[in-house]
Amino acid sequence: MTLREAKVGCSYKVKKLNGEGALRHRLMDMGFTNGCPFSVRKVAPLGDPVEITIRGYELSVRKDDAENIEIIEA
Known part of the structure; x- marks a missing residue:
């Protein structure tokens, strides 16, 4: 399951980051590391952004980037 498929109001943990180079580094800089818990606050009407x-902070992630973040339910 990826972050793009996550449901509003649910809590998850980061399972794995896909992608390479600058994309992977940027996701890690935003706080996505293995096992890190987070919750989905809302999704835009067309699904972009999440x-x-x-x-402890709010973050908006584009759906293209969200596809590179594998998650599991917390």
């Missing part, structure tokens, strides 16, 4: 709460 707003989450991670490490």
Whole structure:
């Protein structure tokens, strides 16, 4: 399951980051590391972006980037 498929109001943990180079580094800089818990706050009407709460702050992630974040339910 990827972040793009996550449901609003649910809590998840990061399972794995896909992608290489700059994309992977940028996701890690935003706070996505293995095992990190987060919750989905809302999704825009067309599914882009996804707003989450991670490490005490709110973050919006584009759906193209969200496909590179594998998650599991917390």
